[in-house]
Amino acid sequence: MNAEIITIGDEILIGQIVDTNSQWIAIALNKIGVSVMQITSIQDEEQHILDALKEAEARVDLVIVTGGLGPTNDDITKKTLATYFNDSEWIEYPEVIEHIKALFKKINHPFKEIQQYQAQLPSKATCLKNEFGTAPGMWFYENKKVFVSLPGVPYEMKGLMRNEVLPRIQQQFQLPFIIHKTVMTHGQGESVIAGRIANWENNLPPFVKLAYLPSFGKVRLRVSAKGENKQELERVLKEQLTALNALISDVVIGFDTDASIEKRVGELLIEQRKTVCTAESITGGKIAATLVSVAGASSYFKGSFVTYSAETKQSVLGVSVNLIEKHSVVSKEVVEAMAVSARKKLATDYAIAVTGNAGPTTDVTDKTVGVVYIALASKKGVFTEEFNFGQPREKVIQRTVNKALEILQKKILKNN
Amino acid sequence: MNAEIITIGDEILIGQIVDTNSQWIAIALNKIGVSVMQITSIQDEEQHILDALKEAEARVDLVIVTGGLGPTNDDITKKTLATYFNDSEWIEYPEVIEHIKALFKKINHPFKEIQQYQAQLPSKATCLKNEFGTAPGMWFYENKKVFVSLPGVPYEMKGLMRNEVLPRIQQQFQLPFIIHKTVMTHGQGESVIAGRIANWENNLPPFVKLAYLPSFGKVRLRVSAKGENKQELERVLKEQLTALNALISDVVIGFDTDASIEKRVGELLIEQRKTVCTAESITGGKIAATLVSVAGASSYFKGSFVTYSAETKQSVLGVSVNLIEKHSVVSKEVVEAMAVSARKKLATDYAIAVTGNAGPTTDVTDKTVGVVYIALASKKGVFTEEFNFGQPREKVIQRTVNKALEILQKKILKNN
Numbered sequence: 001m002n003a004e005i006i007t008i009g010d011e012i013l014i015g016q017i018v019d020t021n022s023q024w025i026a027i028a029l030n031k032i033g034v035s036v037m038q039i040t041s042i043q044d045e046e047q048h049i050l051d052a053l054k055e056a057e058a059r060v061d062l063v064i065v066t067g068g069l070g071p072t073n074d075d076i077t078k079k080t081l082a083t084y085f086n087d088s089e090w091i092e093y094p095e096v097i098e099h100i101k102a103l104f105k106k107i108n109h110p111f112k113e114i115q116q117y118q119a120q121l122p123s124k125a126t127c128l129k130n131e132f133g134t135a136p137g138m139w140f141y142e143n144k145k146v147f148v149s150l151p152g153v154p155y156e157m158k159g160l161m162r163n164e165v166l167p168r169i170q171q172q173f174q175l176p177f178i179i180h181k182t183v184m185t186h187g188q189g190e191s192v193i194a195g196r197i198a199n200w201e202n203n204l205p206p207f208v209k210l211a212y213l214p215s216f217g218k219v220r221l222r223v224s225a226k227g228e229n230k231q232e233l234e235r236v237l238k239e240q241l242t243a244l245n246a247l248i249s250d251v252v253i254g255f256d257t258d259a260s261i262e263k264r265v266g267e268l269l270i271e272q273r274k275t276v277c278t279a280e281s282i283t284g285g286k287i288a289a290t291l292v293s294v295a296g297a298s299s300y301f302k303g304s305f306v307t308y309s310a311e312t313k314q315s316v317l318g319v320s321v322n323l324i325e326k327h328s329v330v331s332k333e334v335v336e337a338m339a340v341s342a343r344k345k346l347a348t349d350y351a352i353a354v355t356g357n358a359g360p361t362t363d364v365t366d367k368t369v370g371v372v373y374i375a376l377a378s379k380k381g382v383f384t385e386e387f388n389f390g391q392p393r394e395k396v397i398q399r400t401v402n403k404a405l406e407i408l409q410k411k412i413l414k415n416n
Numbered sequence: 417m418n419a420e421i422i423t424i425g426d427e428i429l430i431g432q433i434v435d436t437n438s439q440w441i442a443i444a445l446n447k448i449g450v451s452v453m454q455i456t457s458i459q460d461e462e463q464h465i466l467d468a469l470k471e472a473e474a475r476v477d478l479v480i481v482t483g484g485l486g487p488t489n490d491d492i493t494k495k496t497l498a499t500y501f502n503d504s505e506w507i508e509y510p511e512v513i514e515h516i517k518a519l520f521k522k523i524n525h526p527f528k529e530i531q532q533y534q535a536q537l538p539s540k541a542t543c544l545k546n547e548f549g550t551a552p553g554m555w556f557y558e559n560k561k562v563f564v565s566l567p568g569v570p571y572e573m574k575g576l577m578r579n580e581v582l583p584r585i586q587q588q589f590q591l592p593f594i595i596h597k598t599v600m601t602h603g604q605g606e607s608v609i610a611g612r613i614a615n616w617e618n619n620l621p622p623f624v625k626l627a628y629l630p631s632f633g634k635v636r637l638r639v640s641a642k643g644e645n646k647q648e649l650e651r652v653l654k655e656q657l658t659a660l661n662a663l664i665s666d667v668v669i670g671f672d673t674d675a676s677i678e679k680r681v682g683e684l685l686i687e688q689r690k691t692v693c694t695a696e697s698i699t700g701g702k703i704a705a706t707l708v709s710v711a712g713a714s715s716y717f718k719g720s721f722v723t724y725s726a727e728t729k730q731s732v733l734g735v736s737v738n739l740i741e742k743h744s745v746v747s748k749e750v751v752e753a754m755a756v757s758a759r760k761k762l763a764t765d766y767a768i769a770v771t772g773n774a775g776p777t778t779d780v781t782d783k784t785v786g787v788v789y790i791a792l793a794s795k796k797g798v799f800t801e802e803f804n805f806g807q808p809r810e811k812v813i814q815r816t817v818n819k820a821l822e823i824l825q826k827k828i829l830k831n832n
Binding site: 024 | 430431435438439444446453456459468607610611626673694696699700702703704707708717718722727762774777803804810811815
């Protein structure tokens with residue numbers, strides 16, 4: 001089965017945003033065995049949309065359109081689809097109105113007339129429930145071709161793809177088996193990992209493919225097998241993944257696409273019935289916020305002291321004025337005092353502390369931009385490392401968060 | 417002048433990379449007054465490329481093709497362009513061979529036979545010098561339409577665009593001016609804002625267009641004007657923006673695409689020489705981390721207490737056991753005690769405190785998932801509001817962060 005993705009709206013055409021929606025959809029379709037032949041970005045303009053639909057219909061079996069479903073005048077996708085399918089009858093879905101009202105009630109917004117239009121769809125459309133937003137998705141089946149229309153807001157589009165579109169495609173069409181397995185790694189770059197597994201990769205059977213999908217601090221390895229015999233594919237993949245995991249188990253954090261270092265740390269803390277807290281300067285609470293992003297964090301995360309100024313390091317954590325004056329706030333000595341004090345104050349098993357200079361200027365400290373100290377205090381004492389995370393500010397902060405969690409993970413694994 | 421960008425290659429279609437080349441080209445073309453009508457990503461397949469060229473030729477005056485110019489067999493763009501223009505004569509450019517040899521010498525690679533093909537172009541092509549790579553760009557002018565072919569390697573493509581393509585377009589064509597202005601808003605949805613500015617929008621002159629670009633908690637309004645007279649466009653846009661700003665000044669946070677509520681709050685605090693701290697439960701430090709993401713935050717942000725458990729609310733912030741037992745940790749009373757205590761401990765002008773239940777389960781509290789209390793303490797006392805931010809967890813946390821910063825901004829503006 002072949003597909004085309006059409007995104008509607010000016011933002012991509014004037015370069016204001018990058019088309020990450022199409023990337024996400026392309027990955028999702030490839031996963032279930034649908035090949036994407038073309039991705040097309042066009043303007044919010046009726047004739048142009050009609051032309052693009054016609055061209056796509058001639059080329060592929062499945063057309064996924066995103067964008068242009070808002071309640072305002074510049075959103076014309078729905079009307080244009082009705083025109084394309086010669087559909088002049090409109091149906092209002094009371095359940096969509098109820099859903100919009102419920103959404104608005106939750107956030108204490110009054111339901112406005114303009115929203116009622118969101119609940120009206122061309123009669124040929126199957127209404128797809130948009131759990132996270134007001135505009136429902138639409139599914140059209142005409143001349144043995146499927147047309148899907150989705151909102152452009154990424155989390156709404158993703159919810160609709162996951163809950164409505166992908167299951168329908170899999171149910172209604174016979175697709176080849178493609179099985180994907182994921183190995184999530186943290187802490188080593190793509191080229192380092194590639195070197196470690198080169199031998200394994202070169203000996204993969206021809207129907208098994210490996211892709212590297214790197215992002216900030218993480219590399220996702222996707223191993224895919226395509227064929228007719230599902231059981232055989234499963235067997236081979238299992239064998240290959242066991243071999244792969246054995247080669248790089250020190251950097252593997254999980255086997256789900258949503259595996260993350262913070263989830264892995266959470267699992268380990270729960271397993272070992274340990275608790276953690278943080279004392280943060282440079283990251284301003286982002287290590288704590290990252291730990292808390294995991295559901296159930298309250299069973300192991302107790303709290304954090306964000307001491308962003310020299311005075312708060314003294315008044316809140318009791319780091320001595322002398323120590324700060326002698327070594328500066330960005331130093332091994334100060335970060336160790338922060339970690340030890342936080343661990344004691346919150347009575348946790350582990351405490352992470354960080355201090356550093358995120359830039360853009362050298363600020364009050366004499367330390368180079370990018371220099372960061374990370375300390376981990378436990379019953380075994382305090383362990384500290386110095387890093388230089390370069391520039392710019394966001395990257396220094398994010399790398400500090402990643403590295404701090406990585407250090408914590410290693411320490412928990414060693415029961416240190 | 418209208419343009420289409422065509423990218424050739426599988427990487428974008430299987431979702432392995434995001435199409436940042438097209439974004440860069442779109443921005444560059446818009447800047448010189450060329451409107452991008454469509455961006456198309458297609459496979460490395462002859463018939464598909466020929467179809468895409470034909471469709472683009474019917475639509476626009478300028479077609480920019482990237483990718484598929486390597487020396488290997490799977491790169492077929494150059495041959496396909498020759499086919500498209502019925503051009504069977506090839507010309508070899510000795511200066512390109514010299515250039516490739518010089519490049520290879522620099523990196524100590526021997527010049528290979530296969531590279532000679534890079535120096536051969538269809539006779540109808542004008543050779544564009546690729547300073548940073550081996551494949552020259554090509555410029556075709558046929559039937560009053562321009563076709564440009566560029567390598568897909570981003571820095572080679574950018575060099576060719578800057579040095580060869582953009583200057584040629586500006587020299588050879590009379591282009592209109594396009595000016596874009598941005599108004600960033602925070603705290604109201606697209607439909608609410610649309611309602612407030614409907615009258616203004618309906619009375620815009622025909623050469624001025626408005627687009628709504630919503631993202632989490634923010635709506636970006638982009639106002640664009642296109643015409644011959646640059647000064648006149650600037651004048652009209654300035655007038656329209658002043659009128660727009662007057663209608664919604666309470667939600668406007670800036671006029672740059674990177675304007676944000678946290679930057680606006682930072683500017684206001686610096687202007688008024690005020691300081692802030694936070695006491696966070698549900699957000700786990702994310703309000704603090706968001707404030708700190710702004711360079712220079714150390715002049716107004718002092719620190720934060722992340723008290724994620726009932727015990728830390730007692731031990732760190734001194735919230736009384738009685739108060740917690742009587743009202744629960746998710747309550748107006750507890751969040752107010754947190755704000756007042758944090759403000760006192762860190763001696764700041766403002767303190768934001770938040771508590772709530774982010775889910776997915778009701779946890780230790782009896783409060784519904786999504787319920788959040790936000791308190792703001794200042795010299796005028798403490799102000800508290802209750803919200804229900806629904807689900808899922810990430811959204812509840814992010815909306816709490818957004819709303820807390822919005823409340824802070826309003827209070828600073830009123831000097832409360």
